[in-house]
Amino acid sequence: MKKKLVAVLWDSFIEEVKSPGVLDSYLIYYLAIVNWITNNTRYFGDNSIKSKRLEICINLDPTLYVIDEPELSLSMELDRLERIKPSKMDTLVMVIEDTLWDLVTIKSGKDCPNCTDDELRYVLAKNESKLLLECDTCGWIEYENGCKWDGGYTQVIPASKNDLLQFGI
Numbered sequence: 001m002k003k004k005l006v007a008v009l010w011d012s013f014i015e016e017v018k019s020p021g022v023l024d025s026y027l028i029y030y031l032a033i034v035n036w037i038t039n040n041t042r043y044f045g046d047n048s049i050k051s052k053r054l055e056i057c058i059n060l061d062p063t064l065y066v067i068d069e070p071e072l073s074l075s076m077e078l079d080r081l082e083r084i085k086p087s088k089m090d091t092l093v094m095v096i097e098d099t100l101w102d103l104v105t106i107k108s109g110k111d112c113p114n115c116t117d118d119e120l121r122y123v124l125a126k127n128e129s130k131l132l133l134e135c136d137t138c139g140w141i142e143y144e145n146g147c148k149w150d151g152g153y154t155q156v157i158p159a160s161k162n163d164l165l166q167f168g169i
């Protein structure tokens, strides 16, 4: 029963992405995803509550945060999504939140020193307006100077282009 709901939801998501114009720009794509989530959160069950990142992405102002050149290619996006067949609700939520995150996080050009598998992205510690670098793969967080973050648990939000300017980057 649950599996069926996931499949139905995923089809609905793909249909949304196929709607005319949705893949015309990163901004429109972002808005379409957020719109789809807002209309379907009630089906996510506990996963929507678990996913802080999804919540953050939904509440960002995309005109400030959607980056100029995400790595994701709009012309390939439908192909990419159609190859994914989430069998669980948390996988579906994860795929969507990762997509949003890719659209709003600026990569630093520096490899993660912890897992060496991913490039660190610029984020802000939400309540301290401190610029940090985070690895999306292993969760490593470090200060701008490369020292490991020692501030304990902190909620991070993407650092926008304007934020980076303020920090002289």
Ligand SMILES: [Zn+2]
Pocket (backbone or CB within 6 Å): 112, 113, 114, 115, 116, 117, 118, 135, 136, 137, 138, 139, 140
């Ligand atoms: Zn890492």
